[in-house]
Amino acid sequence: MKRKKLIILAILIVALISAAFVYNYVFNGEHRNIAEEEVSIQIAAEEIFAEFQADETIATSKYLDKVVAITGEISLVETSALSLNDIIQVSFIEGTMPDVKLKNTVTVKGRCVGYDELLEMVKIDQASVITNIN
Amino acid sequence: MKKVNSTLFVLLILLSFNVGHTVLAQGKYIDKTGKIAFEASEELFEPVKAKNESVTVILNTETAEIASLALMKSFRFKNSLMEEHFNENYIESETYPKATFKGKLLDFDLSELTTEEQDIEVDGKIELRGKEKQINTTLKMKISDDDAIVIKGAFFVKPEDFDIEIPSVVRNKIAKEIIVSLDFKLTKR
Numbered sequence: 001m002k003r004k005k006l007i008i009l010a011i012l013i014v015a016l017i018s019a020a021f022v023y024n025y026v027f028n029g030e031h032r033n034i035a036e037e038e039v040s041i042q043i044a045a046e047e048i049f050a051e052f053q054a055d056e057t058i059a060t061s062k063y064l065d066k067v068v069a070i071t072g073e074i075s076l077v078e079t080s081a082l083s084l085n086d087i088i089q090v091s092f093i094e095g096t097m098p099d100v101k102l103k104n105t106v107t108v109k110g111r112c113v114g115y116d117e118l119l120e121m122v123k124i125d126q127a128s129v130i131t132n133i134n
Numbered sequence: 135m136k137k138v139n140s141t142l143f144v145l146l147i148l149l150s151f152n153v154g155h156t157v158l159a160q161g162k163y164i165d166k167t168g169k170i171a172f173e174a175s176e177e178l179f180e181p182v183k184a185k186n187e188s189v190t191v192i193l194n195t196e197t198a199e200i201a202s203l204a205l206m207k208s209f210r211f212k213n214s215l216m217e218e219h220f221n222e223n224y225i226e227s228e229t230y231p232k233a234t235f236k237g238k239l240l241d242f243d244l245s246e247l248t249t250e251e252q253d254i255e256v257d258g259k260i261e262l263r264g265k266e267k268q269i270n271t272t273l274k275m276k277i278s279d280d281d282a283i284v285i286k287g288a289f290f291v292k293p294e295d296f297d298i299e300i301p302s303v304v305r306n307k308i309a310k311e312i313i314v315s316l317d318f319k320l321t322k323r
Contacts, residue, residue, distance in 0.1 A: 029214045029215050030214060032214075060231050061228060064228055065207060081188075091167075091188055113231075116232075118202075118203045119166065123205060
Protein backbone atom coordinates (compact mmCIF):
# COMPACT_ATOMS: atom_id res chain seq x y z
CA MET A 1 0.00 0.00 0.00
CA LYS A 2 2.76 2.37 0.99
CA ARG A 3 4.58 1.43 -2.22
CA LYS A 4 1.57 2.30 -4.33
CA LYS A 5 1.38 5.74 -2.73
CA LEU A 6 5.06 6.28 -3.41
CA ILE A 7 4.64 5.38 -7.08
CA ILE A 8 1.71 7.77 -7.43
CA LEU A 9 3.71 10.49 -5.75
CA ALA A 10 6.67 9.86 -8.08
CA ILE A 11 4.42 10.00 -11.14
CA LEU A 12 2.91 13.26 -9.90
CA ILE A 13 6.33 14.81 -9.39
CA VAL A 14 7.51 13.75 -12.86
CA ALA A 15 4.30 15.12 -14.39
CA LEU A 16 4.72 18.43 -12.57
CA ILE A 17 8.34 18.79 -13.64
CA SER A 18 7.56 18.05 -17.28
CA ALA A 19 4.64 20.46 -17.19
CA ALA A 20 6.98 23.14 -15.88
CA PHE A 21 9.44 22.38 -18.68
CA VAL A 22 6.77 22.58 -21.35
CA TYR A 23 5.43 25.82 -19.87
CA ASN A 24 8.91 27.28 -19.80
CA TYR A 25 9.59 26.17 -23.37
CA VAL A 26 6.38 27.69 -24.66
CA PHE A 27 6.26 30.92 -22.70
CA ASN A 28 9.90 31.72 -22.12
CA GLY A 29 11.29 30.32 -25.33
CA GLU A 30 14.57 31.84 -26.36
CA HIS A 31 14.86 34.33 -29.15
CA ARG A 32 16.75 33.43 -32.30
CA ASN A 33 20.47 33.87 -32.15
CA ILE A 34 21.16 35.35 -35.59
CA ALA A 35 24.94 35.34 -35.17
CA GLU A 36 24.87 31.56 -34.75
CA GLU A 37 22.41 30.83 -37.53
CA GLU A 38 23.56 29.88 -40.99
CA VAL A 39 23.51 32.51 -43.72
CA SER A 40 20.77 31.75 -46.23
CA ILE A 41 21.55 34.47 -48.80
CA GLN A 42 24.86 36.08 -49.77
CA ILE A 43 24.50 39.33 -51.68
CA ALA A 44 26.12 42.68 -52.52
CA ALA A 45 24.71 45.87 -50.95
CA GLU A 46 23.72 47.38 -54.32
CA GLU A 47 21.98 44.19 -55.43
CA ILE A 48 19.67 43.71 -52.46
CA PHE A 49 18.88 47.45 -52.50
CA ALA A 50 18.03 47.31 -56.22
CA GLU A 51 15.70 44.37 -55.62
CA PHE A 52 13.79 46.28 -52.93
CA GLN A 53 13.58 49.34 -55.17
CA ALA A 54 12.35 47.32 -58.14
CA ASP A 55 9.59 45.45 -56.30
CA GLU A 56 9.27 45.78 -52.56
CA THR A 57 6.63 43.07 -52.18
CA ILE A 58 8.68 40.43 -53.95
CA ALA A 59 11.88 41.44 -52.18
CA THR A 60 10.09 41.42 -48.82
CA SER A 61 8.85 37.88 -49.27
CA LYS A 62 12.32 36.84 -50.40
CA TYR A 63 14.40 38.50 -47.66
CA LEU A 64 12.19 39.31 -44.66
CA ASP A 65 13.39 37.63 -41.47
CA LYS A 66 16.13 35.78 -43.40
CA VAL A 67 19.74 35.67 -42.29
CA VAL A 68 21.68 37.48 -45.00
CA ALA A 69 25.35 38.29 -45.55
CA ILE A 70 25.71 41.65 -47.29
CA THR A 71 28.96 43.00 -48.70
CA GLY A 72 29.54 46.72 -49.07
CA GLU A 73 31.64 49.72 -48.16
CA ILE A 74 31.13 51.33 -44.77
CA SER A 75 29.71 54.82 -45.37
CA LEU A 76 28.78 55.78 -41.81
CA VAL A 77 29.65 54.53 -38.33
CA GLU A 78 27.26 55.25 -35.44
CA THR A 79 27.04 54.17 -31.79
CA SER A 80 25.59 50.75 -32.45
CA ALA A 81 24.98 50.87 -36.17
CA LEU A 82 26.74 51.30 -39.47
CA SER A 83 25.72 52.04 -43.05
CA LEU A 84 26.90 50.26 -46.19
CA ASN A 85 27.11 52.39 -49.37
CA ASP A 86 24.47 54.72 -47.82
CA ILE A 87 21.81 52.16 -48.81
CA ILE A 88 21.96 49.48 -46.09
CA GLN A 89 21.33 50.37 -42.45
CA VAL A 90 22.93 47.77 -40.19
CA SER A 91 22.23 47.74 -36.47
CA PHE A 92 24.00 45.72 -33.82
CA ILE A 93 22.67 44.49 -30.50
CA GLU A 94 23.81 46.98 -27.86
CA GLY A 95 27.36 46.32 -26.77
CA THR A 96 28.21 44.07 -29.74
CA MET A 97 29.30 46.82 -32.14
CA PRO A 98 32.60 45.69 -33.66
CA ASP A 99 35.57 47.94 -34.27
CA VAL A 100 35.16 49.02 -37.90
CA LYS A 101 36.60 51.78 -40.02
CA LEU A 102 34.95 54.10 -42.50
CA LYS A 103 35.51 53.19 -46.17
CA ASN A 104 36.42 49.58 -45.32
CA THR A 105 34.69 46.88 -47.32
CA VAL A 106 32.97 44.42 -45.02
CA THR A 107 30.54 41.56 -45.10
CA VAL A 108 27.91 41.81 -42.40
CA LYS A 109 25.65 39.02 -41.34
CA GLY A 110 22.26 39.86 -39.91
CA ARG A 111 18.51 39.57 -40.17
CA CYS A 112 16.74 41.52 -42.89
CA VAL A 113 13.81 43.45 -41.38
CA GLY A 114 12.65 45.26 -44.50
CA TYR A 115 12.83 48.45 -46.52
CA ASP A 116 12.65 51.92 -45.00
CA GLU A 117 11.37 54.33 -47.66
CA LEU A 118 11.97 57.39 -45.46
CA LEU A 119 15.70 56.69 -45.32
CA GLU A 120 15.66 54.83 -48.63
CA MET A 121 17.63 52.04 -47.02
CA VAL A 122 17.31 48.30 -46.51
CA LYS A 123 17.46 47.51 -42.79
CA ILE A 124 19.44 44.71 -41.16
CA ASP A 125 19.42 44.05 -37.41
CA GLN A 126 21.14 41.81 -34.85
CA ALA A 127 24.21 42.05 -37.05
CA SER A 128 27.73 40.72 -36.74
CA VAL A 129 30.68 41.43 -39.03
CA ILE A 130 32.04 38.27 -40.63
CA THR A 131 34.83 39.64 -42.75
CA ASN A 132 36.68 42.89 -42.70
CA ILE A 133 38.63 43.53 -45.89
CA ASN A 134 41.00 46.46 -45.63
CA MET B 135 31.73 97.65 -66.72
CA LYS B 136 29.51 95.23 -68.57
CA LYS B 137 31.86 92.40 -67.70
CA VAL B 138 31.91 93.34 -64.04
CA ASN B 139 28.15 93.38 -64.08
CA SER B 140 27.82 89.92 -65.55
CA THR B 141 30.40 88.54 -63.13
CA LEU B 142 28.42 90.05 -60.31
CA PHE B 143 25.28 88.52 -61.73
CA VAL B 144 26.83 85.05 -61.87
CA LEU B 145 28.15 85.48 -58.35
CA LEU B 146 24.71 86.48 -57.13
CA ILE B 147 23.14 83.45 -58.75
CA LEU B 148 25.72 81.18 -57.21
CA LEU B 149 25.21 82.81 -53.85
CA SER B 150 21.45 82.49 -53.98
CA PHE B 151 21.78 78.82 -54.85
CA ASN B 152 24.03 78.37 -51.92
CA VAL B 153 21.68 80.17 -49.55
CA GLY B 154 18.74 78.15 -50.81
CA HIS B 155 20.68 74.99 -50.23
CA THR B 156 21.58 75.83 -46.64
CA VAL B 157 18.00 76.72 -45.81
CA LEU B 158 16.86 73.33 -47.06
CA ALA B 159 19.61 71.51 -45.22
CA GLN B 160 18.87 73.39 -42.01
CA GLY B 161 15.25 72.36 -41.98
CA LYS B 162 15.78 68.63 -41.71
CA TYR B 163 16.04 66.77 -38.41
CA ILE B 164 16.38 62.98 -38.36
CA ASP B 165 16.32 60.16 -35.84
CA LYS B 166 17.24 56.69 -37.08
CA THR B 167 17.00 55.02 -33.69
CA GLY B 168 13.71 56.37 -32.42
CA LYS B 169 11.87 54.29 -29.83
CA ILE B 170 8.26 53.19 -30.02
CA ALA B 171 6.71 50.88 -27.47
CA PHE B 172 3.21 49.55 -27.18
CA GLU B 173 1.41 47.82 -24.39
CA ALA B 174 -1.87 45.92 -24.42
CA SER B 175 -1.55 44.19 -21.07
CA GLU B 176 -4.47 43.13 -18.92
CA GLU B 177 -4.11 42.73 -15.19
CA LEU B 178 -3.33 39.22 -13.91
CA PHE B 179 -2.25 38.06 -17.37
CA GLU B 180 1.14 37.93 -18.98
CA PRO B 181 2.20 41.43 -20.11
CA VAL B 182 1.60 42.07 -23.81
CA LYS B 183 4.18 44.63 -24.80
CA ALA B 184 6.96 45.25 -27.25
CA LYS B 185 9.58 47.82 -28.13
CA ASN B 186 11.11 48.98 -31.39
CA GLU B 187 14.36 50.90 -31.07
CA SER B 188 15.09 51.53 -34.73
CA VAL B 189 12.24 53.77 -35.77
CA THR B 190 12.94 56.41 -38.41
CA VAL B 191 11.67 59.94 -37.83
CA ILE B 192 12.12 62.93 -40.12
CA LEU B 193 10.99 66.43 -39.17
CA ASN B 194 11.08 69.34 -41.55
CA THR B 195 11.32 72.33 -39.21
CA GLU B 196 10.48 74.78 -42.03
CA THR B 197 7.13 73.20 -42.89
CA ALA B 198 6.52 71.42 -39.52
CA GLU B 199 5.87 68.21 -41.44
CA ILE B 200 6.79 65.06 -39.59
CA ALA B 201 7.05 61.50 -40.89
CA SER B 202 7.89 58.28 -39.11
CA LEU B 203 8.37 54.66 -40.10
CA ALA B 204 8.57 51.53 -37.97
CA LEU B 205 9.34 48.09 -39.36
CA MET B 206 7.14 45.45 -37.74
CA LYS B 207 9.88 42.84 -37.49
CA SER B 208 11.88 45.24 -35.33
CA PHE B 209 9.37 45.03 -32.48
CA ARG B 210 10.92 42.96 -29.71
CA PHE B 211 8.82 41.06 -27.20
CA LYS B 212 10.25 39.43 -24.10
CA ASN B 213 8.41 36.28 -25.07
CA SER B 214 9.55 34.95 -28.45
CA LEU B 215 6.31 33.03 -28.97
CA MET B 216 4.30 36.22 -28.50
CA GLU B 217 6.58 37.91 -31.02
CA GLU B 218 5.89 35.12 -33.49
CA HIS B 219 2.13 35.40 -33.02
CA PHE B 220 2.30 39.18 -33.36
CA ASN B 221 4.09 38.88 -36.70
CA GLU B 222 2.24 35.92 -38.12
CA ASN B 223 -1.34 36.14 -36.85
CA TYR B 224 -2.02 39.73 -35.89
CA ILE B 225 0.12 42.08 -37.96
CA GLU B 226 0.92 39.69 -40.83
CA SER B 227 4.28 41.38 -41.26
CA GLU B 228 5.18 39.42 -44.41
CA THR B 229 2.33 41.23 -46.17
CA TYR B 230 2.41 44.46 -44.15
CA PRO B 231 6.03 44.91 -43.06
CA LYS B 232 5.73 48.47 -41.74
CA ALA B 233 3.72 51.16 -40.02
CA THR B 234 4.05 54.76 -41.12
CA PHE B 235 2.94 58.07 -39.72
CA LYS B 236 2.65 61.24 -41.76
CA GLY B 237 1.51 64.46 -40.20
CA LYS B 238 2.11 68.01 -39.18
CA LEU B 239 2.98 69.76 -35.95
CA LEU B 240 0.48 72.52 -35.21
CA ASP B 241 1.73 75.93 -34.08
CA PHE B 242 5.31 74.77 -34.27
CA ASP B 243 8.17 77.21 -34.37
CA LEU B 244 11.68 75.85 -33.93
CA SER B 245 12.93 79.15 -32.51
CA GLU B 246 10.39 78.89 -29.69
CA LEU B 247 11.62 75.49 -28.52
CA THR B 248 13.70 75.61 -25.34
CA THR B 249 15.30 73.13 -22.98
CA GLU B 250 12.00 73.16 -21.09
CA GLU B 251 9.42 70.66 -22.28
CA GLN B 252 6.43 72.21 -24.02
CA ASP B 253 3.19 70.78 -25.42
CA ILE B 254 2.84 70.68 -29.17
CA GLU B 255 -0.13 69.21 -30.95
CA VAL B 256 0.36 66.88 -33.88
CA ASP B 257 -2.18 65.90 -36.46
CA GLY B 258 -1.71 63.10 -38.96
CA LYS B 259 -2.39 59.61 -40.17
CA ILE B 260 -1.05 56.23 -39.16
CA GLU B 261 -0.99 53.59 -41.84
CA LEU B 262 -0.81 49.96 -40.83
CA ARG B 263 -2.05 46.82 -42.53
CA GLY B 264 -3.29 48.92 -45.44
CA LYS B 265 -5.63 50.86 -43.14
CA GLU B 266 -5.39 54.53 -42.27
CA LYS B 267 -6.20 55.98 -38.88
CA GLN B 268 -6.41 59.67 -38.06
CA ILE B 269 -4.34 60.59 -35.00
CA ASN B 270 -4.41 63.82 -33.06
CA THR B 271 -2.31 63.93 -29.92
CA THR B 272 -0.19 66.24 -27.80
CA LEU B 273 3.55 65.73 -27.80
CA LYS B 274 6.16 66.96 -25.35
CA MET B 275 8.97 68.67 -27.19
CA LYS B 276 12.23 70.28 -26.12
CA ILE B 277 15.80 70.98 -27.19
CA SER B 278 18.43 68.78 -25.56
CA ASP B 279 21.84 69.96 -24.32
CA ASP B 280 23.42 68.70 -27.53
CA ASP B 281 20.99 70.69 -29.73
CA ALA B 282 18.79 67.75 -30.69
CA ILE B 283 14.99 67.94 -30.78
CA VAL B 284 13.49 65.59 -28.21
CA ILE B 285 9.92 64.40 -28.79
CA LYS B 286 7.94 62.29 -26.35
CA GLY B 287 4.34 61.27 -26.32
CA ALA B 288 1.71 58.58 -26.03
CA PHE B 289 -1.64 57.82 -27.60
CA PHE B 290 -4.20 55.03 -27.80
CA VAL B 291 -5.21 52.87 -30.73
CA LYS B 292 -7.60 49.94 -31.02
CA PRO B 293 -6.98 46.65 -32.82
CA GLU B 294 -10.11 47.21 -34.92
CA ASP B 295 -8.67 50.53 -36.20
CA PHE B 296 -6.42 48.38 -38.35
CA ASP B 297 -8.76 45.43 -38.84
CA ILE B 298 -6.80 43.26 -36.44
CA GLU B 299 -8.99 40.46 -35.17
CA ILE B 300 -8.34 39.19 -31.67
CA PRO B 301 -9.43 35.53 -31.34
CA SER B 302 -11.98 34.97 -28.56
CA VAL B 303 -9.61 32.61 -26.67
CA VAL B 304 -7.22 35.46 -25.89
CA ARG B 305 -9.69 38.36 -25.96
CA ASN B 306 -9.62 38.89 -22.21
CA LYS B 307 -5.81 38.78 -22.14
CA ILE B 308 -5.34 41.66 -24.58
CA ALA B 309 -6.43 45.19 -23.73
CA LYS B 310 -9.17 46.79 -25.82
CA GLU B 311 -7.13 49.97 -26.03
CA ILE B 312 -3.45 49.75 -26.79
CA ILE B 313 -1.15 52.45 -25.52
CA VAL B 314 1.60 53.48 -27.91
CA SER B 315 4.44 55.57 -26.50
CA LEU B 316 7.21 57.24 -28.41
CA ASP B 317 10.61 58.67 -27.56
CA PHE B 318 12.53 60.39 -30.35
CA LYS B 319 15.72 62.38 -30.47
CA LEU B 320 16.24 64.12 -33.79
CA THR B 321 19.52 65.62 -34.88
CA LYS B 322 20.17 68.12 -37.61
CA ARG B 323 21.11 66.77 -41.03
